[in-house]
Amino acid sequence: MTKHLATPTNPDSYVASRADNEAAAAKLAATNASDSARHSVESGNHYFSVQDMVVGYGELTVVDGMSFALQQGEIGCFLGYSGCGKTTALRAIAGLEPVRGGSIYLNDRCLTKHCSGEIYSVLPAKRSMGMVFQDYALFGHLSVAKNIAFGIHRSSKREQKARVSEMLELVGLTEHANKRPSQLSGGQQQRVALARALAPKPKLLLLDEPFSNLDVVLRESLAMSVRDILKRTQTTAILVTHDQNEAFALADKVGVMQDGRLIQWARPSTLYHEPNSPFVAEFIGEGAMITGTMRSNHIESALGPISLDPTLDPYHCNDDMTATPPKTFATGVTVKVLVRPDDIVHDDTSGMTALVVGRVFRGANYLYQLQLDDGQQVLSLVPSHHDHAIGSRIGIQPQLKHLVLFEESQVSKAYR
Numbered sequence: 001m002t003k004h005l006a007t008p009t010n011p012d013s014y015v016a017s018r019a020d021n022e023a024a025a026a027k028l029a030a031t032n033a034s035d036s037a038r039h040s041v042e043s044g045n046h047y048f049s050v051q052d053m054v055v056g057y058g059e060l061t062v063v064d065g066m067s068f069a070l071q072q073g074e075i076g077c078f079l080g081y082s083g084c085g086k087t088t089a090l091r092a093i094a095g096l097e098p099v100r101g102g103s104i105y106l107n108d109r110c111l112t113k114h115c116s117g118e119i120y121s122v123l124p125a126k127r128s129m130g131m132v133f134q135d136y137a138l139f140g141h142l143s144v145a146k147n148i149a150f151g152i153h154r155s156s157k158r159e160q161k162a163r164v165s166e167m168l169e170l171v172g173l174t175e176h177a178n179k180r181p182s183q184l185s186g187g188q189q190q191r192v193a194l195a196r197a198l199a200p201k202p203k204l205l206l207l208d209e210p211f212s213n214l215d216v217v218l219r220e221s222l223a224m225s226v227r228d229i230l231k232r233t234q235t236t237a238i239l240v241t242h243d244q245n246e247a248f249a250l251a252d253k254v255g256v257m258q259d260g261r262l263i264q265w266a267r268p269s270t271l272y273h274e275p276n277s278p279f280v281a282e283f284i285g286e287g288a289m290i291t292g293t294m295r296s297n298h299i300e301s302a303l304g305p306i307s308l309d310p311t312l313d314p315y316h317c318n319d320d321m322t323a324t325p326p327k328t329f330a331t332g333v334t335v336k337v338l339v340r341p342d343d344i345v346h347d348d349t350s351g352m353t354a355l356v357v358g359r360v361f362r363g364a365n366y367l368y369q370l371q372l373d374d375g376q377q378v379l380s381l382v383p384s385h386h387d388h389a390i391g392s393r394i395g396i397q398p399q400l401k402h403l404v405l406f407e408e409s410q411v412s413k414a415y416r
Helices: 018-042 086-094 146-152 155-168 188-197 216-232 246-248 269-273 279-281
Strands: 001-006 048-057 060-070 074-081 102-108 109-115 118-121 129-132 204-208 237-241 255-259 261-266 288-294 297-301 334-339 345-346 355-361 365-371 377-383 394-398 405-407
Touching: 048 086, 060 074, 060 086, 060 102, 060 255, 060 261, 074 086, 074 146, 074 216, 074 246, 086 129, 086 204, 086 237, 102 355, 129 188, 146 155, 155 188, 188 216, 204 365, 216 246, 237 246, 255 269, 255 279, 261 269, 279 365, 297 334, 345 377, 365 394
Parallel strands: 001 118, 074 237, 074 255, 129 204, 204 237
Antiparallel strands: 048 060, 048 102, 102 109, 109 118, 255 261, 288 297, 288 334, 334 405, 345 394, 355 365, 355 394, 365 377
């Protein structure tokens, strides 16, 4: 059973007595006092960390063994398909969902802890966290200024006025202070919700699909604007999204989730160039897997021999949290090589050609789908002034300088 200081955390009974709450508070306070030094060593002095968190209901496990950490001022993101558990994980961090196992620490304070067969958890309102919801949850009958002041109503009028003024300037809405939310655009409403969440100076800000109600063009620009605001205020934050562009525009660290598990936690560039599994390689960015055969100093493939530079490690790759040894393959083993669109350079003078079987116009570029001589396909991003029709052949120059290899048996059917 979980003992909580407010919203009940027993998944079968959302009732907690005052005595239970007081006992939980005392026990968790004792845990905080006795475990703080040990936690600092275990977590590497991270500002925020989650260790082996498990969330579930009945026999269903929604989040399974999640572990990650953030330094103060860093922005993290849970990225994945719908139903992968990312929103449940965010709500569990906020204290709004029952946690079955693991621990959560914020600024060396234990928020959730497994102790003597029970989970003790700090009340959501006592976690020093702010939250921006998918629908913004603004109060329609209040002005922008009063919406922002809502979370600091216990401060003096003078302090409220100063803080609201500061937040309005921060999000660029000073001239809209007296308007109602209905008089604002979607992007402006989102910034009001952000300002309201930041006004109490939370130690951690949680954002649940905050841009999902906006059009695609506005999402990315607003994500960059929000990142700038969070960086200026040195706010540590966690974002939930299914949109990779949004995640990459805003986050310092991104965690790819699959079926309730955090598959890889790393910088966006690391996820793209060094995926640690076929799933991450498939989910992040665009690309294709081609078959190759390992030789002593190269890989035989339909793109010709791919050099194995001894100074560059073929991998299941390192991420920001661990130093995983590079993956090695024996000579003669069949592997799958990840080929990104930028690995295939268009070159009219090249003796190697490929058949154009598909193309997508992207303004400055075409994304060409190319068929190699053996029937395998790759993608290539080519400047749009090179306008090649489907059915034509174009010259290509493979430039795979950053190898990502997987055993053939590991690769999903989507790549076969």
